[in-house]
Amino acid sequence: MTGDARKSYSLGELAERFGGTVVGDAATRIRQVAPLETAGPEELSFLANRKYEKLLASTHARAVILGEEAREATVLPRIVCKNPYAYYARVAALVNPEIVPEPGIHPHSVVHRGAHVAPSAAVGAGAVIEEGARIGDGAVIGANCFVGRDARIGNGTRMYANATVYQGCVIGDRALIHSGAVIGADGFGMAMDEGRWLKIPQIGRVVVGDDVEVGANTAIDRGALDDTVIENGVKLDNQIQIGHNCHIGAHTAIAGCVGIAGSTRIGSYCQLGGSAMILGHLTIADHVVISAGTLVSKSIARPGTYTSVFPMSRHDDWRRNASLIRHLHEMMDRIRKLEGEIKRIKGK
């Protein structure tokens, strides 16, 4: 952990900012947040899941955040609230303020004179910003980033080092774009013509809403004709691939290594598990949960959890059972034949 000489806050001050009820000494001061197991005497911990309640007895935390139902589960000074995990997130952000560079354009960056950078924005060393691009108030463009011609980066948005936004793409406000992310590369579109692939120009853009997070090395392709759209509040983990003309609904969260093929429409408040693969031209309803590793080959019209994973076992057991997969049809035939025999025997 970084930053040791940080400011302290009393439980009373926290409750004033974030709500909740203090039980015990409201003057109790904390400097950091930590898990119950490792928290020390200046640290605030939290209980978000009652199955960890027994850890309250042994924690060295100075104070804890609890849900209403666990109000009396400890004698430690505590803040009682509706959503302890969200409360912890808010306190964590307060005691660990992000270090943001000073506004200004680094002398070793290359900003085209036809680009517009807000005076309150910061452009890092080696960043390249092309003609017509617009960088919003308080935005931070990290070292060696690239922002293409006519692209727009919203207010308060942060691009970390080595991130790339192609020409014409639009990023909303308060987005976080991590290193290695690539927004707006060409979609994978081509026509087979007499034995050769002919490239189809990708003339759409990527349009990203507000409060979106894009993980390290995630790629979002620009649209072929229309735009690829990422709505407000979408959270993308690392190593994700989003094909051209996809539309990701608001507040959907997608875990690492997921691939989404072109023109697929994912609803709002969906959750896609790691390494899932969603085929192209599908429509997934709101509030759908896709399990990790699942291959989605059909549209999904109703909320719920969907899965397509071969269960894991020791390799020898796997081999024994996997080999029978190829004989399922034969097994079914033998069952049918047996049923016929029984019928005949009983008929006698």
Place this chain on the structure above:
Amino acid sequence: MTGDARKSYSLGELAERFGGTVVGDAATRIRQVAPLETAGPEELSFLANRKYEKLLASTHARAVILGEEAREATVLPRIVCKNPYAYYARVAALVNPEIVPEPGIHPHSVVHRGAHVAPSAAVGAGAVIEEGARIGDGAVIGANCFVGRDARIGNGTRMYANATVYQGCVIGDRALIHSGAVIGADGFGMAMDEGRWLKIPQIGRVVVGDDVEVGANTAIDRGALDDTVIENGVKLDNQIQIGHNCHIGAHTAIAGCVGIAGSTRIGSYCQLGGSAMILGHLTIADHVVISAGTLVSKSIARPGTYTSVFPMSRHDDWRRNASLIRHLHEMMDRIRKLEGEIKRIKGK
């Protein structure tokens, strides 16, 4: 979409350039291409699949591209041709010319004096080109790209911002290399020696043919001893991993998130679906199609489509059926036992 004041073309002009027959007013002018559903009065649309033929009745497109068999499916001015999708690709490229930077070496790039950059090539801000590297005629090296020692970038090839080509690698003509792509990193080779992994030097190169596209954040490793080879016309989507000493045959297309382990040989005109994984040291014939999410663990000698995906269902149904996978052997045993019993009963 970008670029609004674009040039217009008459159907007659298009037919002169690209062939096909104009039916209706050859003086009809269009400025852009668009799908049937969203096309407007200055736009040319296309019908590549007869299942969308009913959209012809309602489209606002000014004109359409059709196959011979659909010649009379509309009264709109039209171009009739053999391959409407390829025709559309050509028109799309004509009306949306790529904006290419002016030739020249940006003053904020770092080109070694022992490198050779063609006078007609463009090197962007922050690009670094090492000793002995050669950049071909009309090539474009994007901002903050890296081209290592003795690497060669072919004529008309374009590297987008933040792409990397390691030392000694060779890229053919007219290639497109998207941001975050890494060509020529070390293959994953090591020998276990008394409890430690010993690195095996990766002294081969990556050799990429002509007309190849490499998607964003795709990685192609250099060979261990011999080269990794990507033949002409191969199209690679984003987030792909190609291991050392692979050989990818001409005009093969590989979708996003595919992994190909070392020393595997993929034929020509293959298509690999998203998130497929091909194990190492295999040989895949020409014209093989691998379904998305498929794990290929054996060589494939004959063309065709191959699949290995557990079918998706609602999680509860999945759990019920997946749990039985572990009992397939037992099911088979019980079927065999039943067959024995029936035989005995009938024998009586």
Place this chain on the structure above:
Amino acid sequence: MTGDARKSYSLGELAERFGGTVVGDAATRIRQVAPLETAGPEELSFLANRKYEKLLASTHARAVILGEEAREATVLPRIVCKNPYAYYARVAALVNPEIVPEPGIHPHSVVHRGAHVAPSAAVGAGAVIEEGARIGDGAVIGANCFVGRDARIGNGTRMYANATVYQGCVIGDRALIHSGAVIGADGFGMAMDEGRWLKIPQIGRVVVGDDVEVGANTAIDRGALDDTVIENGVKLDNQIQIGHNCHIGAHTAIAGCVGIAGSTRIGSYCQLGGSAMILGHLTIADHVVISAGTLVSKSIARPGTYTSVFPMSRHDDWRRNASLIRHLHEMMDRIRKLEGEIKRIKGK
């Protein structure tokens, strides 16, 4: 292959450096290593697996490295040793020394005056090193790399072009970090709060041990509260995603495209096959092998090989059998019913 005018070594010289016994003329000189099939008259080859023994008869190699058990399998000059593959790795490294840039800070890099770069380290063009960062003896920071505030790069560690290390992260000695790798981006942590995701600050670091290799475009996220830890000797291929607070045990090797979700603990000397996905909060024992494409959803307490892959077949066969997966329960019910019938028939 690069570098043609390389130094030659006699078998006697090699045996003096690396051990083993020379059989035949110890003055035999070689310049390069190569596979048995392609080796030429100045090249040393090796036999690591007796199934390739027949290649010894036809090889044009000048000499070979063999295990004790194959001592008499050829008449060529040879080095007999315990581990021919490891021996070959050592010779390959000797005859192909890595070209390392001259020490010094490139005038086109941006090193904060509050950073510390060892005089023997090399910092490439366009690299950006922030305040408080420390670059160790003999380290090489490639072109356009980024090293964040207070990060530490160990002695002899090499970052290739366009790699990124976020603030506060620690990389050990003799590590290799390939292009596009991102170490220390935020973990994927958030709390749902009244319909919106609230970001949880990621205040841990990534701590990487000695002799670690990180492949191209691999991402390792920083911890939420505690650190993400990669122990000594871990080898990571390309396109891997390691979530926050994971702990990867010493000498574990992970193939390309693997995803490991947050807070999972992988033992030492494990091997994870390509495209495997390990869910979060699991514990995997030492010496576990995970097959390519396997989804691990439970902790694994015992060494061994584990697999979860649907077997591949031609698509039509796959469809026929896959469709029956959804009827496994029904099959089991029909088997049970048959067993009941038989019992009744026999009871009569």
